[in-house]
Amino acid sequence: MQQNWGDAMAFPTANNSFSSLVQSLGEFPPEAIIFGSSETMQTLRARMNKVASANVPVLIHGESGTGKDIIARMIHALSPWKSGPFVKVNCPAIPGTLLESELFGYEKGAFTGAYGSKPGRVELAHRGTLFLDEISELDLALQEDKKVEVRVVCATNRQLETEIETGTFRRDLFYRINVVNLHLPPLRERRGDIESLVNYFLEYYNRKFNCRARTISPELVGALQKYHWPGNIRELENLMKRYVILGSEDVISTDLMERSDQEFFNPEINVDGPISLKKLTRQATRELERKIILKVLQAHHWNRKQAARALNISYRALLYKIRDAGLPPNRAVRRAPDAAAATSVAAD
Ligand SMILES: Nc1ncnc2c1ncn2[C@@H]1O[C@H](COP(=O)(O)OP(=O)(O)OP(=O)(O)O)[C@@H](O)[C@H]1O
Ligand SMILES: [Mg+2]
16 A cells, blocks of 8 residues: 555545535734744745645644644645645544544445445545644554545644654654654744734734733833743733733733743643643643753753753753753853743743
8 A cells, every 4th residue: 555645646526524624724813923023934934935835745843832733724825725625633632543544534334333434534635735733643554545636734843853763753654744844933932023923912802802901011021022931822822812801911920920930830721622631741841841951050050061960861962952942052142031031030
């Protein structure tokens, strides 16, 4: 059996009775807001525009809340297949045993209980885009004998290269999905865009909820620019939503102070949707790790060799973790806003 994602071959269009799985693209924030002014985002935008028109698999990588969903939808909207379906598969939400039949469908009688045949989502995405979200949870032999014309976009918030090393992600699958890679920077690496995002969400939710919350003070904007945003743009958006509804700046400042110390014990849980315990735990661990590394680095005056020894990890592992956590690489830049925020917003 050959999997040929990206091959353009004829295949009958998907069964309409499953069209509820085909997502409408929804609305996008203005492009000026999505991409802001940082160089990283401009490069990403250029790359995205180029790749949108080519039928190659795209892997979007970025922390939770950095906009992977938006970029996946934009790629579809900019592609020659934009009038075709956009089919999203939230991989962790589908139990491993069902994933294969969800993706590839089944024929009547294929297994006990298969009373009819059902097209898979791959087939459903024919002449459109198949968006595999949180691909790192995918653990099956992705094979397909039907030739479907579909552009595959995958997203992950994990370092798949590391997962391959530890044996939790398949190398061959990685090479197949990672033809073009788009990396979304965390919000703490695009601090220059925070103010315009704040104003955008303020205006958007004022309009949406018919409220009149006022522009927030420069002092508070300053504090927001220093905060390290583990939940990225989603966290900022939710904070602004709360501000618009409750209408008081105290809400934001109190929130920020508490978050600096406690957010990893008190993650935001959306009980309306699927909850990934694994993901929440991972977030908490990552945040805790970040704090420990920062403390140890400070205690050793940013001597990374000493810090690595104190943490009982290799120097290389520490450098990798520092980069992954978005911490400044060395003492020379530790006075940058990033480091100031990493200590505590309350102290500012
Ligand atoms: N660049 C952006 N400009 C404006 N809003 C954004 C931007 N990026 C993300 N958002 C908003 O932040 C929220 C989270 O974005 P999105 O769902 O795309 O993130 P994600 O990377 O897919 O997160 P997760 O890994 O948790 O699935 C959404 O409400 C989205 O509208
Ligand atoms: Mg997402």
